[in-house]
Structures are given as structure tokens and as C-alpha cells.
Amino acid sequence: MATGSMETALMSDPTAKLPDDLLVEIISRVPYKSTRCCKCVSTRWRDLIAHPDHREKLPRSTLAGFFYKIYDLKRRPPDSHGYLSVSGTGAPGGIQYFGELEDHCYWDSLSFLSEYESLQILDCCNGLLLCRARKSTDPETLDDPKTLDYVVCNPATEKWVTVPATKWSWLVDSACLGFDPAVSAHFYVFELVPDIAWVPSCAFLSRVLYLCPDNNSVAAVDVEGNCRIIPIPTSHDAPDRPNVYASQGQLYLTIQGASELSIWVLEDSSSENCWTLKLNVSHLRLFGIEYSSSEQYYGVISAHPEHDVIFIIKGFRLWYRPEKKLFSYDMDSGELCFICDLPWNSTCPYLSYVPLFSESLADGH
Structure with missing residues (x-):
């Protein structure tokens, strides 16, 4: 029995x-x-x-915070970055602090990558960071391919691996990282050729990288290098490009028009007409009568990986009012919540960070 x-x-x-x-x-x-x-x-x-x-091996948290770039040549090195915690857990491990301001942390390097003189964070995907790293900042060696690497690292475990530079690495302004630990332990580095230059956001889902090269389309590039163009669902009257984000296993597309924000979800990536409207909200409803397009601006910077929540930065265009504020917006309840003030010199990209505690890069350094 x-x-x-x-x-x-x-x-x-x-x-x-x-x-x-x-x-x-x-x-x-x-x-x-x-x-x-x-x-x-x-x-x-x-x-x-x-x-x-x-507990250390299994995922214990969702969105922990955001990495962002700091632009202030007078006070900090050109490649300085900041980290903003939205979970109350502080900065991830391995960060060498430059200074602190409440929940904001500044640093000029990741301490476990000390062999590099310069690090520039390019992308963050499911807990891994993609950095452009230089072993020397001497102007006479900047064109030497031996001084440049891509570095993919996990701040939570301080593991890292290098990806050698290619013939394009000296010409491209951006590169994106593709990594999905639920599918594979392998990661992918996508170099964006010069004519694409810089894109405000990208998203990696089901071994496909999505990005917006212009105002009218979404480009889908798989890990084999095949590319297809998906038209966006509607035209918009704003100069900024649409943005794409991954959330809850779906691709989100945000379009900021002159008077409203719309968010679409791609239901079927194999079809060009499978966009579903998820949200359409006016600027007036978002920010009230205080919002003025002539003096203020806002931008969606990320979507929560597990909830119907987006993150929005609002600021002033006027030079004498250098303020930036971070908000969350719940798409189900319509509630806009103030999170914190951001440093006025923080700039894109704002990269969402979800800690990864598994040893995905254990075979690296």
C-alpha cells in the first residue's frame, strides 16, 4: 500500500x-x-x-529603485550615476558612494569593477546592468580597442562578465541588454547602429528586443538578429518619441500627445493590428490646472513589472526653476502619488532595477 x-x-x-x-x-x-x-x-x-x-537565492522583491545619469560637469565626473530607492532597502550591493541625499545615492564606480577607470551604465534588464567600461581615460588611448569593454554585472551578487567591443562599439551611442532568467541564463547585448543613435527606452520579452526608432513604429529585433517593424496604433501630435516598457509579461507602449497620455498593450507580436488601448488620460486630469505645457513637462520613465502602475517624472522647462519630481500613477484607480524630489541634474535614461539573487553570472569573474 x-x-x-x-x-x-x-x-x-x-x-x-x-x-x-x-x-x-x-x-x-x-x-x-x-x-x-x-x-x-x-x-x-x-x-x-x-x-x-x-531566501538569498529566491527572488525576494520586485521593483527596488531606479538608476539614472547625473549631468553636472562642475561637481561630478562625466560618467557619474545615481540610484533612487523606492523600496526602502537602500542601494544595491557593490556601490561605492560619492555622496548621499536622503534616498538618493551617488557614486563614481561599482566597487567590484575597480580595474576600470570609467563606467557608463547603458541599460538594466531583470537585475543585470550593462555598462560601457574603459580601462584608461587617457585621451591618447580612447581609440584603442583594448581599453574598451562591455561589462554585464549583477550588483546584488557582485558577479560580472566582459563582452569584447566590436567594430561598431566606437561609433554607437547606445546599447541594450536582453536577459530573462525565467527563460535562459544567457544574456544578449544589442548594439544600436549610428543611424538609430539614441532611444529613450527598450524592452526585452520572449527573446525579442523592442524599441521605438521613430514616432511611427516599434522595431522588434530577436536574438538571431532578425528585425521587423510594427506600426504604432495611432498617430500623435507631440515631438517626443513613444516609449516601450515590459510589464507583467506584456509590452506597453506609451504615447504622450499635446493634451493626453495613452498607453497601449501589444496582445500579439506577430500581428501588426493587435494593440489594445489600456489607458487614455488627459494632462489636466493627471496634474490638474497647475500643469502648463509652456512651462512644465512630464514623461513616463517606466512601468512596474508586476502591477498596473507607471512612473512619471514632472519638471519645469524654466532655467530658474530646476525642479524634478517623481510620481507613480495607478492605472486602475487613477491615483497619482508623489514619491520624491529628484536631483535637478538627473537625466535619462531612468533604468528600473529588480534585484536578482540567483548566481546567473557564476561562471564569470
Whole structure:
């Protein structure tokens, strides 16, 4: 009878033969929201996820904060960056501080990458950072390919690997990172050729990188290098490009018109007409009568990875009012919440950071 029960259990649960360490490794590669669902599979899964020895390996949090660039040549090095915590957990590990202002942290390097004299953060994807790194800042060596690398690192574990520069690396202004730990432990670096120059945002979903090269389309580039163009669902009357973001396993497209903000979701990437309107809200409703397009501006910088929430920066165009404020907007309730003031010299890109505690780069340095 006992043997029969064991056979029945193995048939109903194929993972019953897996050792605990291997099962934890598999669960560590799924998103945080899915990890919570895994606790309901069985008492064994629940106990493994809740065990203190596994908390560092399993995803424990969602959006932790934002990396951003600082532009102030008089006070800080040109490649300085900042980090803003929105979870109250402070800056990720490995950061060498330059100074602090409340929840904002400034630094001029990642301490575990000390062999590089200059680091420029280009992108952040599912817990990994993509940096352009130089071993020397001597003007006479700037064209030497031996002094330039791409570095992909995990600030939470301080693991990192280098990706050698290509023949394009000296000409491109931007590069994007593609990484999905739920699908594969491999990451992909996409160099954007000079005619694309700089894009305000990109999103990586199902082994495809999405970005907006112009006001009328979304480009989809898969990891094999194949590219297709998807027309955006509607024209808009603002000079800024649309932006794309990944949220809840879907592609979000934000379009800021002269008087309203609209957000669309791509339901089927294989079709050109599968955009669904998720939100359409006027500037007046967002910010009230205080918003004036002649003096103020705003921009969507990110979407929450697990909730129907977007993050918006609002500021002044006037030089004598250098203020920037960060807000969150709940698309379900329509509630706009002030989060904090941003340094006036913070600039794009604002890169959302979700800590990754698994050893995805364990084979690196």
C-alpha cells in the first residue's frame, strides 16, 4: 500500500524525484510574482521557498529603485550615476558612494569593477546592468580597442562578465541588454547602429528586443538578429518619441500627445493590428490646472513589472526653476502619488532595477 501511494505521488508530481537544491534552482529563475504562486503547489514547495537558507537565492522583491545619469560637469565626473530607492532597502550591493541625499545615492564606480577607470551604465534588464567600461581615460588611448569593454554585472551578487567591443562599439551611442532568467541564463547585448543613435527606452520579452526608432513604429529585433517593424496604433501630435516598457509579461507602449497620455498593450507580436488601448488620460486630469505645457513637462520613465502602475517624472522647462519630481500613477484607480524630489541634474535614461539573487553570472569573474 505504501509503495502504491509513492508511485501515485510520483505520477501526480513529476518534481518529487528532484533534490531540494535543484528544485530551488529552478524556482529561482521564475519572476517574484510566480514564486508566490509556487508556494501553493504543495507543502514541500511552500517549505522550500520559506526556508531561511533559500531566501538569498529566491527572488525576494520586485521593483527596488531606479538608476539614472547625473549631468553636472562642475561637481561630478562625466560618467557619474545615481540610484533612487523606492523600496526602502537602500542601494544595491557593490556601490561605492560619492555622496548621499536622503534616498538618493551617488557614486563614481561599482566597487567590484575597480580595474576600470570609467563606467557608463547603458541599460538594466531583470537585475543585470550593462555598462560601457574603459580601462584608461587617457585621451591618447580612447581609440584603442583594448581599453574598451562591455561589462554585464549583477550588483546584488557582485558577479560580472566582459563582452569584447566590436567594430561598431566606437561609433554607437547606445546599447541594450536582453536577459530573462525565467527563460535562459544567457544574456544578449544589442548594439544600436549610428543611424538609430539614441532611444529613450527598450524592452526585452520572449527573446525579442523592442524599441521605438521613430514616432511611427516599434522595431522588434530577436536574438538571431532578425528585425521587423510594427506600426504604432495611432498617430500623435507631440515631438517626443513613444516609449516601450515590459510589464507583467506584456509590452506597453506609451504615447504622450499635446493634451493626453495613452498607453497601449501589444496582445500579439506577430500581428501588426493587435494593440489594445489600456489607458487614455488627459494632462489636466493627471496634474490638474497647475500643469502648463509652456512651462512644465512630464514623461513616463517606466512601468512596474508586476502591477498596473507607471512612473512619471514632472519638471519645469524654466532655467530658474530646476525642479524634478517623481510620481507613480495607478492605472486602475487613477491615483497619482508623489514619491520624491529628484536631483535637478538627473537625466535619462531612468533604468528600473529588480534585484536578482540567483548566481546567473557564476561562471564569470
